[in-house]
Amino acid sequence: MAYLELDKVGYTYPNGYQALREVSLSCELGEAVAIIGRNGAGKTTMVKLMNGLLKPTHGRVMVDGTSTDQEDAAHVAAKVGYVFQNPDDQIFQDSIRREIAYGLVKKHVARDRIGGRVAWAAEVCGLGDSLDSHPYDLPFSQRKFVTIASALVMDPQVLILDEPTAGQDRAATDLLAGIIQQVTAMGKTVITISHDMEFVTRHFQRGIVMADRQILMDGPIARIFRDDDLLEQAHLARPYLAQLAQAWGFHDVLTSEDFMAALPQTSLLTNQ
Amino acid sequence: MSVISLEHVGYRYPLGREDAVHDVSFQVEQGQVCALLGANGSGKTTICNLIRGFIPRFYRGEPTGQVQLAGRPVEQYDDAELTETVGYSFQNPFTQMSGVKDNVREEIAYALENLGVEREAMAARVDAMIDLLHLDDIADANPLELSGGQRQRVAIAAVLVTDPPIVVLDEPTSQLDPQSTEDVFNIIALLKRQGKTVILVEHKIDLVARYSDLVILMEGGRVAMSGPARRVLTDPQVLDHGGQLPEVTRFFLERNKKLGLNDPVPLSVEDAIKRYGRKGA
Structure with missing residues (x-):
């Protein structure tokens, strides 16, 4: 069994809105997977189901052999880290150092081990020099890297990035590519939602195309971008x-x- | 007379350690789309705030030099005049919503209410915006429950509804998928045809190259390069100043260099086809 498996998973909100119809997929450790598709296609709902923020209303999500139904969200999140689309939904500490360390402190990780892990995560995310700044002193686009470091520091096996390329300049996009490369080289899986097709073709081999709340295609990026009908159906372009x-x-x-x-x-x- | 003119403009935020912008000068004529480019933190949003008068009305401190709109210094405009002259869509779509309106229709009408527009005219203008930005299916939704991409489209509608002659769009497509992004650029082209002047902060350089007349590349608060989009965005020096080149442009520059050629460097797919024909090979 793969590390992460979605078996006929669907999600309907309590108000009756069906945000995800029925999707199945599996991810091995060490993979980089891009999820593409238009706004409202179900991408964010699907990844929230992967990390236990949402529990499926049918089917099941298995992480490391255990159904997310049978664990509390914190346990699932320790294995599958999720970086929100909007960094301001999760930042609340008054220094970048404290923000990144928060999860470790809460988990009662020994104080002398926290410093090194925070420094490592900050370094990977290009924040090595700004650890003592207030998160809100950084521009919106750079706060995203604070939230990536906060997820990475917890050492999850799967890291989910929700639209990390949104509003990023060239330096930031290169930094992101470096993060994805380093994290997958450590044997972890990175799942990234992105609207930047050039970024996707450059840094991913596997793509999942979503449209109308389901998966249209799960396969090699090169094949996805050769398929005119698929691209049209998903409102995507090369x-x-x-x-x-x-x-x-x-x-x-x-x-x-x-x-x-x-x-x-x-x-x-x-x-x- | 230029619609927007900055002469030697400098500004430091009250608690800032250095100038956010320094000695910035450029002019934008009526009907032009002017793109502000550059790395994050290079001063683009500060320039938008200066043009809209948020500096120094909201952000305190003392700007130096002069910002003029239609030949009049911006400090001579009163608040209402500025609101009517410059439409402004903020960078962060998550903070754009007023927070006081229950649905998208009212959110879009908010500025018109403040301007005292009659109810019937107001409804017609709001409907036109809902149409233009394809918001029909979320017209009755709560603005605070929308996704980033949806908020971004509502924000643009709320700006255009007052029909301002100058439109400032600070990263209007950052949360949008490729299709909605194209839609926004089509709206920018429409604004241009209507004779409006547009200031656009945008990282999607391939679209900037296709739709702007003028580009200003900022680096560390200063203007590093400026001029017609065609001239600036085919110059490899853009990369040395933290800027980006369109994908097609970058390819032809690299190819010329590698093969020692002097082939024309196109700005976009359309431009390449125009220069080299339907079949380049």
């Missing part, structure tokens, strides 16, 4: 460079490396 390649008849080109190799090695103007 990264821009791949769009150009497509228009020029190179259907398998996804990245700049592919495109560079596919085009003639001479001026394109002389070829007209």
Whole structure:
């Protein structure tokens, strides 16, 4: 059995709104998985079910062999860390150091071990120099990294990032890619919701496409972006460079490396 | 006469250790879309606040230099005039909602109420915004229960409903999926056709390249590069100043360099097809 398994999972809110119809998937440790799809497709609901914030109204979610139904949310969250879409939903301490340490303190981790773990998580998230700042002294987009560090410091086996690329500049996007790489290299799984298709094609091999509250496709990113019908159904588009390649008849080109190799090695103007 | 003019503008937040912006000068003409680019913390939002007069009316401190709207210094405008002149959508969509309205329709009407617009005219204008931003299915929802993407669209509606000649959009698409993002850029194009002047802070550089006339690249509170979008966004120096280049542009720059070519560098997919034809290969 895989570390994380969703078996015919659905979720209906108490008010009757069905936010997720029926999804099944499994994730092994060490994988990087991108979840893509338009707003309202069910992406956030699905990941909240993975970390026990929501319990399925049908089907079951298994984490490390135990159903999330049979554990309290804190136990599931220790194995599956979730970083909210809006960092302000979770930040409440008055220094970045205290904010990142909060979960460890609450878990009664020995004081002398906390410092090192906080410093490590802060370093990975590019916050090494701002540990003593107030979280709200950082711009909105950087507060996201405080919340990523707070999740990472708890040493979960699965890390879920909900739209971490939203509103990020180039440096931050590169930092995120580095975090995903480091965390998966440690044998952990990273599941990321993103609207940035270039980011997704660059840093993920596996993609889950969602539309209308269910999974349309779970497979290699390269296959997803070759499938016109799927992209149309999910209201998604290829990264821009791949769009150009497509228009020029190179259907398998996804990245700049592919495109560079596919085009003639001479001026394109002389070829007209 | 420029619709927006900044001359040697500097400003430090009251508790700030350094200037948030320093010696910033640029002009925007009527009907132009001007993109403010640069890394997080480079001063883009501060410039938006100066143009809207939130600095120094809300954020205290003393700006230096001069900000003019339609040839008049912004400090000579009274609050109501500023509200009518500059529509402003905030960066963080989670704090944008007024918090005093029960549904999206009322949220959008809020500014019109404050301006004393008649009930019938108000309803018509709110309906037009609900249409424009595809908000029909959430028109009766509580603004505080919306997702980030939904709030962002409601926020834009609440700004455009007063029909201001200047529109400032601070990261209007950060929470939106690709389709809704395209929708917002189509609205920006529409505002431009209506002769409105748009200041846009946006990280989605591929769309910025397609839709803006003018770009100002900020770095550490100063203007690092500025000029027509085509000129600035095909210049690899943008990367040295913490900026980004469109995906297609970056590719052609790299390709020219690698192969020692001097092929034209397009700004977008459409531009590449225009320059090289339907089939480049």
